[in-house]
Amino acid sequence: MTGSPIWHPFTQHGLNEPIPRVARAEGAMLYTDDGRDIVDAISSWWVTTHGHAHPRIAAAIAEQAARLDQIIFAGWSHEPAEQLARSLRAIMPESLTRVFFSDSGSTSVEVALKMALGYWLHRGEARHAIAVMEHGYHGDTIGTMSVGARGTFNRAYEPLLFDVTSIPFPAAGAEKATLDALDAACAAGAAAFVVEPLVLGAGGMMMYGADTLAQMRAICAAHGTLFIADEVMTGWGRTGTMLACEQAGVVPDILCLSKGLTGGAVPLAVTMASEPVYAAHLSTDRGRMFFHSSSYTANPVACAAANANLAIWREEPVLDRIATLCAWQAAHLDTLSRRRDVANIRRCGTIAAFDVGDEGGYLSDLAPRMMGLFRERGVLLRPLGNTVYVMPPYCITAAELDRVYATIAEVLDVVGT
Structure with missing residues (x-):
């Protein structure tokens, strides 16, 4: 064996692409071991909201780690989780x-x-089918791969995945096909519909309207199908509001949150459920309890980081910063629209995206080429196939964002020659 023993995610080590080592970070900036400064234009995989090494979050982590670092959460509790x-x-x-x-x-x-699924089992109703949206992505565990798009990400694991009912993506002008397909799936007894509200992230930053989201929610409600909103990426202000669902006046039966929950500092997630979902599992029968956990469920240090994040949301003008970033993104996209080598320019809140050429698909050779050019020029951007997207922390300065888009223009000039 030569080189590092680390096996990096979503990395083909056989290509021997350089892997920079980051020594520290602050705000929207990363600093490498070899003295380079890098603008983090994708919030380190969409997690960092207020900026790297935020003093309030870092202090909360240090203080909690010195008091209580870990405790089993099955049958025990602690103040950071309760708060x-x-x-x-x-x-x-x-x-x-x-x-x-x-x-x-x-x-x-x-x-x-x-x-x-437990909800329907304990109600005594045989509803097992899950409806999903085409091109969706919900994670890399067996269940989440099953409800995500089939193809490059999970071809090797196909024998492990369960069947789902796929609803077509509501492309502009084709929303009726989506709604009709969802109505048919729900009428046939779908147990739940899981969807990324407004923006399909890993699917290529595909965006659809709030009206369609509201109509999908109404269809599910009419048939009793549970509506699961995966706001792991879209939550915490990314679409311009705290939740993407807010823009459609939608409240899901089950809500999934992570990434920005701790400001991106440490891993933590929550699944919030309505009272009927909880009540279906509530019983004196131990066989009806909810059988799920991990060793680090509600880790006190992670909860302390999340509490510091929520304090920032309460006490600082986060939504004002988001509104400013939205305006900056819109202005940069307007400038970008004058180029002939970009297409399908789109934005939802702080998320900006556009396509380069017609080399679609996640394994497009254009993606690693552009990523390398961005990296060489001191910007962290990770195209999804031929889709380039910009999703920076809310603390990014105008000068830093200018640098990102200037670099994008340089790279487009290179790949177009």
């Missing part, structure tokens, strides 16, 4: 009364699926 649950109840939709902790976005969706 976090209360704080989430105060800012999330009123009908989402129950907070279940896990440790990643994938597991928060796994939990949601298990809650939904």
Whole structure:
């Protein structure tokens, strides 16, 4: 064996692409071992909201680690988790009364699926089918791969995946086909519909309207199908509001949150459920309890980080910063629209995206080429196939964002030659 023993995620080590080593970070900037400064234009995989090494979050982590670092959460509790649950109840939709902790976005969706199936089992109704949206992505565990798009990400694991009912993506002008297909799936007895509200992230930053989201929610409600909103990426202000669902006036039966829950500092996730979902599992029969956990469920240090994050949301003008970033993104996209080598320019809140050429698909050779060019020029951007997206922390300065888009222009000039 030569080189590092580390096996990196979503990395083909056979290509021997350089892997920079980051020594520290602050705000929207990363600093490498070799003295380079890098603008983090994708919030380190969509997690960092207020900026790297945020003093309030870092201090909360250090203080909690010195007091209580870990405790089993099955049958035990602690103040950071209880405070976090209360704080989430105060800012999330009123009908989402129950907070279940896990440790990643994938597991928060796994939990949601298990809650939904348990709900129907304990009601004595045989509803097992799960409806999903085409091109969706919900994680890399077996359940979340099953409810995500089939193809490159999970071809090797196909024998392990369960069948789902796929609803077509509501492309502009084709929304009726989506709604009709969802109505048919729900009428046939779908147990739940799981969807990324407004923006399909890993599917290529595909965006659809709030009106369609509201109509999908209404269809599910009419048939009693549980509506699961995967806001792991779209939550915490990414679409311009705290939750993407807010823009459609939608309240899900089950809500999945992670990434920005701790400001991106440490892993933590929650699945929030309505009272009927919780009540279906409530019994004197131990066989009806909710059978899910991990060793680090509601880790006190992670909960302390999340509490610091929520304090920032309460006490600082976060939504004002988001509104400013939205305006900056819109202005940069307007400038970008004058180029002939980009297409399908789109934005939802702080998320900006566009396509380069017609080399679609996640394995497009254009993606690693552009990623390398961005990296060489001091910007962290990770295209999804031929889709380039910009999703920076809310603390990014105008100058830093200018640098990102100037670099994008340089790279487009290179790949177009």
